[in-house]
Amino acid sequence: MTNPELRAAFAPTGKLRASINTGNAILAAADPAGAGAKGVSVDLARELAGRLGVELELVIFKTARESVDAVATEHADIGFFAIDPKRGEQIAFTAPYVHIEGTYLVRQDSPITHMDQVDRKDIRVTVGKGSAYDLFLTRELKQAMIEHAPSSPTVVDTFMATQSDVAAGVRQQLEADAKRLGSLRVLDGHFMVIRQAMGMPKSRSPEAIAYLCDFIEEMKSNGTVQTALKNHQIQGVFAAPPAA
CATH class of the missing domain: 3.40.190.10 (Periplasmic binding protein-like II)
Structure with missing residues (x-):
């Protein structure tokens, strides 16, 4: 898949719409500086958008249910959720990046x-x-x-x-x-133990889903997840090990 095709699969509107749940303060919170939200999930979304070469748009919710629904109904392109079989009916998950x-x-x-x-x-x-x-x-x-x-x-x-x-x-x-x-x-x-992962609509291409899975593995292996947890002063939560 070429870069333009990959960008189109991830961001059909031209922007990468990331569903952010500020109800889980471990991973995201409202940004008092007025930037919408900040946290580990925002950092990962920003890194992914940069690699794809597209603008990032944060779609912010206060509950997990709303955040999940946004990705399941394709009102958002990616999200950050606990892996669950019910959610997995409509969302393709990566391996977990943190355990809670x-x-x-x-x-x-x-x-x-x-x-x-x-x-x-x-x-x-x-x-x-x-x-x-x-x-x-x-x-x-x-x-x-x-x-x-x-x-x-x-x-x-x-x-x-x-x-x-x-x-x-x-x-x-x-x-x-x-x-x-x-x-x-x-x-x-x-x-x-909640296995917190990234996810995207199952309707997106297998190549895009595979790219997202590889992305999260790299974020774990190169220390990006651990650094984000430290930078946002998140205690008692650890990066998940690389997938087998």
Whole structure:
């Protein structure tokens, strides 16, 4: 595939439209300098656009669900998502570039002390609607009741307001909320490890999908992902190893 053909496959509008979810503060956040967004995913999108020789357009959302839908419906060309089989029906994923822990938060006086005590009758679990945790726990929890917050960043506030039993989400977000609100604790361990990857519509050419997969492998192997995590002061998250 020639460079013009590759550019057309990635950016049919002439710009590379990158779907950015600022609801996952580990990978992106609103830029106070007014540039729209900043973070690891923005850095990777900028690098890809530069290699393709096209202008980058950030399409910014506050929830994972909206961000995924933008790529699935081809209102964006690439995105940054947790790998999930449901999402994989419409999106072609690369191998993961970072791993993120999903865990639980409870009140300080909660009788729940271990992960295996959550999936029980009459336990209410609050999770961000459409998030990777929502998709995973909907499949895995057999007895506990799932309740939805509007987005991942609002999970703990919703959990507090509704008097839910458990909040589920990114460890770093839950730890920050526990520190902010007090009288809360994050359980040891994790119920899942999120494999965060890049993705693009499955309708795009196999050559473009292969290029994106090779791109993310190079970003891991040459240290770009690790450098971005360090530059944005992201703690407790590590670059995924190169794909076998």
